[in-house]
Amino acid sequence: MAVHTFINILKRALDEEMSHDSAVHLLGEDVAAGGAFGVTRGLVDKYGDHRVKNTPISEAAITGLATGAALAGLKPVLEIMFIDFATLALDCLLNQTAKYRYMSGGQVTLPLVVRTQAGAAGGAAAQHSQSLETFFIHIPGLIVVAPSSPVEAYGLLKSAIRYGEPVLFIEHKRLYTMKEDLPDDYTLPTIGQARVAREGSDITIIAYSAMVQTALEAAQTLADQGISAEVLDLRTLLPLDMATIAQSVSKTHRVLIAQEAVLNGGVAAEIAARIGSELFDELDGPVERVGCPFAPIPFAPELERALLPGKDDILRAVHRMVGHA
Amino acid sequence: MAVHTFINILKRALDEEMSHDSAVHLLGEDVAAGGAFGVTRGLVDKYGDHRVKNTPISEAAITGLATGAALAGLKPVLEIMFIDFATLALDCLLNQTAKYRYMSGGQVTLPLVVRTQAGAAGGAAAQHSQSLETFFIHIPGLIVVAPSSPVEAYGLLKSAIRYGEPVLFIEHKRLYTMKEDLPDDYTLPTIGQARVAREGSDITIIAYSAMVQTALEAAQTLADQGISAEVLDLRTLLPLDMATIAQSVSKTHRVLIAQEAVLNGGVAAEIAARIGSELFDELDGPVERVGCPFAPIPFAPELERALLPGKDDILRAVHRMVGHA
């Protein structure tokens, strides 16, 4: 067992996959220097600059390049420095990458992982703080993964690289310095399966990415107040693991979904809609959502804090839903 | 009163707004020739090529150009030929256009209309058939409008041009040849207000764009079967008119939402989530959705038909929800 930060364990996952499969190549802006956050630091020394490739600031072309390389036999792991700039890659991801297999009638496979980094922290402001995962769950042909902790990131990144589909892998900047033990007997998670992060019986809190940590903190406080909250970590946003959700909801009959993204048209809306339809009879009350109010992320810390959803928002919502403890 | 096609009435709206406000300028690929569908045909002869400007195939730059021009005093109406290519403009729309007013602390206004064309018809295939409105309802700062008929398009386009916010205006290709009378006493609709397209009492069908016509056809059939369906035409997808929705749901207690876009993470999910939360006690059964299964739009007509949601899907859903007539 060893302690790892999120950043270091991602590097370990990349290192292991590169050493076991020579088709795996890294590319992205500054990846040879380690990228903006140091995730890939040092890998160029081990694998050379033909497998760890710096790119120009050309999000559209490098995404197309990675897509074309995946169609031609490589397993590229592309880094898009901030998810805010993944919009520059969206034409490719939507119109080429995700549709290639379908449009070709199944002739091709496209083993590609696009790592990117999302979320708000520390005044990164409106163009470096967004949570844009929703765009990608609306794209047939993509897989979307959003790990909630270092160990989760390790396992999910390795699984994603081996998965053989185009995967968007979203890392939350607030998690980068989080530390966690990697168990010796660790086994890789299955893409598409959610995880019960904490068991409970009064209410289900569904979350993903950094919000899982927030939900766990809230659940701890709720426990002290006599409310037993189950926390689900979705892990994969596309596809959604409705089976695990159904299991939990059939037990708790109350659901709160928490996300950092703006609520309108967000991932939580899809989950709420599905639960509202498929599990209507299990519900003792409305499915509620916690998320960002409908505004860009402001710069000043007071404003950023005021806007971003956090533990208190979860607590308030749960209290409203189950009655004060 | 005069009969107009969707295409011609859009041209009339543009013509009227250009003649009454010299700040209104058109730009886009082939707009001088009329655009791919002839909407702007002839306007260059009337207003000159300094107000009806052909652009290169540069979706990112022309969207930025229109944004910068709006910030500097023009009221541009930009055409993006297919919404499928609006992804190339998304970085600008998301990171610049929609956020400018907020990020500047309210210093600027941005009166801009981006007209685009969406939806599937006649084998246009995976890259020319999409319904991507969901991307845009997730962007604080934008307004999203999707008219359902010629007269609606006329009024909403004129209102959008005068509105003073950045508006995405989505035209459905299947509606282009639809004809409708423009009443002499027509008054412009208010952006943000939905419309009851047909009154009913057993179930509310919420739709927008071409799907409103499909829903109206379904409602007619349902009426023959003794089921009274109310059809709401959202008109504006962002913001959502929850007041009109609430009014209808409080009457019918059953809701079906119909969209052409793939369901997962779509506009209907947001509506379902809001109704599930805000109107939970009004519901006699689960809120259901009809939409496209999770796949790209295939080319062959048999496949396109098999995938696209239509009247029969609405009928089936309603029958399930209210019991066979």
Added chain:
Amino acid sequence: MTQQTLEHWQQMYRSLWRIRIFESQVQRLAAAGEVPGFPHLSTGQEAVAVGVCAHLNPSDVLYTSHRGHGHILAKGSDIEATMAEIIGRDTGLCRGRGGSMHLVDAANGVLGATGVVAGNLALAAGAAWAAQAQGKSDISVVFFGDGATGAGVFHETLNLAALWKLPILFVCENNGYAEFTSREEHSNVNHVSAFAAPYHIPTKTIDGNDLRVVHAEAGAAIAGIRAGQGPYLLECMTFRMAGHYVGDAQQYRSKEEMAAMLEKCPIERLKRHLLESGIDAAELDAIQNDATQEVLAASDRARAAPRPDPASVMDDVYTSPALHAITG
């Protein structure tokens, strides 16, 4: 002419006709309502396809635009399967999922057409990168129109290709139009080859309607690429004899312009040359007839093929069939 060169030119003459007849047939079928969507014909531009693809192996990768029928046939894809795809049949290259703008024939190195202008230039660079990374001698070729050079990703891709010295041939078919708008209204840059200079990418602007010129210049360019010299940009000046898509009445073009174009028809030009070289007119007619028969017979077989099964509509969204159930 030696027997060998003679046969070589005869074969290319045949290849030109196969494309021309194929697309006339697409046009006919479209008029009869048998072609879904809006196919774009390369009529008048066939010499580019034939001259470039003559130098390609099946393992070389080809990407093309919305106007790609000719390139794909010239690379050797099956006529029947190509036509079957364009008319939406289950026996089509893509089982009827793709259509004219999304033709893919992976087994033949055709990685595909795209309906997004400039949308696959970077993918072609990716294929070149993969070949380079895998130590293969294959190259990547991508065809695109002059309008595509207005798209930013074209320039991003040139930069990457030059920087990484990728084995890729960029072939621009400059037909002077993007849809209904002439080149002058799109750009001050008359010659697309000008875009190569900043990156030190070798380039040439050539007469794309002269098959002999295209063949020679493409051959030289490809030899250089295979020798490790990195990317090359070949600009072929040509004319779109048909409308932008089948059904375009081309009111934006003058009669003079249309007439001048006919003069430059690449098939007529090769024919004149072959006749001058002493080949028998009857022999050329026989080639033309033969190509016509071949294409029409393939087209008929394609038209007799079954339509896709609606129940298969969710196939192949993902590699794993299990995923459809989860997300459908």
Added chain:
Amino acid sequence: MTQQTLEHWQQMYRSLWRIRIFESQVQRLAAAGEVPGFPHLSTGQEAVAVGVCAHLNPSDVLYTSHRGHGHILAKGSDIEATMAEIIGRDTGLCRGRGGSMHLVDAANGVLGATGVVAGNLALAAGAAWAAQAQGKSDISVVFFGDGATGAGVFHETLNLAALWKLPILFVCENNGYAEFTSREEHSNVNHVSAFAAPYHIPTKTIDGNDLRVVHAEAGAAIAGIRAGQGPYLLECMTFRMAGHYVGDAQQYRSKEEMAAMLEKCPIERLKRHLLESGIDAAELDAIQNDATQEVLAASDRARAAPRPDPASVMDDVYTSPALHAITG
């Protein structure tokens, strides 16, 4: 030197120092934890800002990148309000909503900085189009880094600007780096000015650390633009003396490189020139001191200003306050 030119150069010397001191102060405040986010300093590049902006009127529109403090101060924006924004105060240019990368001062023609590399080049072209359409004589100026030329929209914008003959000055500050990666790893194109040639856009590569050169060349370029000659691309070769952002340890740069840069400091160079022209050293010291006092006093006032009210966080998402309620 005439009295007038003397005063002119003294004012620009002062302007250089104001920027230098301002950014040292940002760095100090950042180290003390008073600056949210990750500000980027233009230390070493000030001559570009001062030399170009000396030719601008308040009604000319300025756009800049993530490294824009200098440009904005040189255009004449208020020091206190600029600092207040960078430290997130309610009295800041953008009421604390924007921060260092999103400075906007519309009343002064500063339409803003952006955190998206190359993200506002086309907006700047839009401002130029609006001026042209409205028959104004204003021009638009956009500053960007060499890395931004890797982005497709840069090329799309050049094409549009040339085609529409827009009154816009593109100013590239080529500092040889994009973040931690040197220009050689980004592109084969050493000089950004090479990108202008295909479009026939006039261009020059100049020494961006020599204020006199920048001032003269920018003046000539802007005069041409105002005279209706269309766009101009000015490439200023310069050096980023600070890290990419405050906190960057710059381990990717050698000691020699760092030392060589100091030699080229634009302020030292102007100072040497002014001394050689016979200006008194004491006078220059006085200017420096004066600028220092001005900036530090403004900074102190900014630091004493109130923080934004959290209750105002939903203001200005839309123009109409009614919309917040509907969508909030």
